[in-house]
Amino acid sequence: MTIDRVSYTLDSTLDSVNKAEQAAEEAACKIPFEDEDCHRIAMAVREAAVNAVLHGNAYDPKKKMTVSFENTGESLVIKISDQGRGLRDEDIPDPLAEENLLKQSGRGIFLIRSFMDEVHFRQLQPGTEITLVKHIGHPSGSAAEASK
Amino acid sequence: MTMKASNRRVDGVTILDLSGRITLGEGSVVLRDQIRDLISKGEKKILLNLGDVTYIDSSGIGELVSAFTTVRNQGGELKLLNLTKKVHDLLQITKLYTVFDVKDDETSAIKAFTK
Numbered sequence: 001m002t003i004d005r006v007s008y009t010l011d012s013t014l015d016s017v018n019k020a021e022q023a024a025e026e027a028a029c030k031i032p033f034e035d036e037d038c039h040r041i042a043m044a045v046r047e048a049a050v051n052a053v054l055h056g057n058a059y060d061p062k063k064k065m066t067v068s069f070e071n072t073g074e075s076l077v078i079k080i081s082d083q084g085r086g087l088r089d090e091d092i093p094d095p096l097a098e099e100n101l102l103k104q105s106g107r108g109i110f111l112i113r114s115f116m117d118e119v120h121f122r123q124l125q126p127g128t129e130i131t132l133v134k135h136i137g138h139p140s141g142s143a144a145e146a147s148k
Numbered sequence: 149m150t151m152k153a154s155n156r157r158v159d160g161v162t163i164l165d166l167s168g169r170i171t172l173g174e175g176s177v178v179l180r181d182q183i184r185d186l187i188s189k190g191e192k193k194i195l196l197n198l199g200d201v202t203y204i205d206s207s208g209i210g211e212l213v214s215a216f217t218t219v220r221n222q223g224g225e226l227k228l229l230n231l232t233k234k235v236h237d238l239l240q241i242t243k244l245y246t247v248f249d250v251k252d253d254e255t256s257a258i259k260a261f262t263k
């Protein structure tokens with residue numbers, strides 16, 4: 001079994017978010033996942049990259065975002081890390097709660113969880129690493145169906 | 149592809165035709181500016197035509213919510229028209245599909261605004 005791994009170190013810019021998203025789409029389609037899953041994986045990576053660049057590194061030019069893609073043969077494992085102040089999973093409010101439904105922000109992590117099979121957070125010193133896992137060979141149903 | 153926006157007026161309703169991506173950065177800003185501009189001109193019946201919106205992220209969803217609440221707080225109405233499957237799915241999983249008044253036909257959408 002071959003394990004493919006590629007890693008990028010990117011500046012804390014919106015351009016880097018777009019690059020991470022594009023790299024995710026390419027990595028997912030190369031596996032290959034179905035088109036729908038490629039889209040969802042790319043979107044999950046975009047959301048995680050936005051968190052890293054915007055909320056983590058706060059666009060600080062001295063701080064970097066690292067994105068890696070690994071095909072283990074069983075899963076596509078994506079790790080995105082920042083050098084920011086850290087994000088605690090338990091601090092993230094539920095965007096589906098009645099009081100949060102009309103808030104402008106706070107849906108990124110929820111969308112990531114909706115689109116990926118596994119999501120893990122790890123605190124770095126400094127920063128946060130989020131690991132996104134999509135299992136190969138288990139195509140998901142539509143996101144709308146999954147939410148029912 | 150960045151987002152493009154143009155508007156037209158039909159039977160007292162302002163239809164904002166959007167195309168491209170509504171994402172953090174340019175797309176979200178364009179939408180925000182368009183809504184503010186329409187509100188400042190007293191336009192209170194706004195129909196967002198999303199038929200050519202190819203992609204929307206959580207920031208774009210947030211901008212739609214913000215547009216909805218901004219217009220509503222001004223005593224107006226904002227409805228969505230022609231959702232693509234991807235946008236439809238996103239609104240479903242975020243439970244916003246029931247918050248927005250979503251239409252798939254322009255004529256009936258215009259008639260649905262309060263006279």
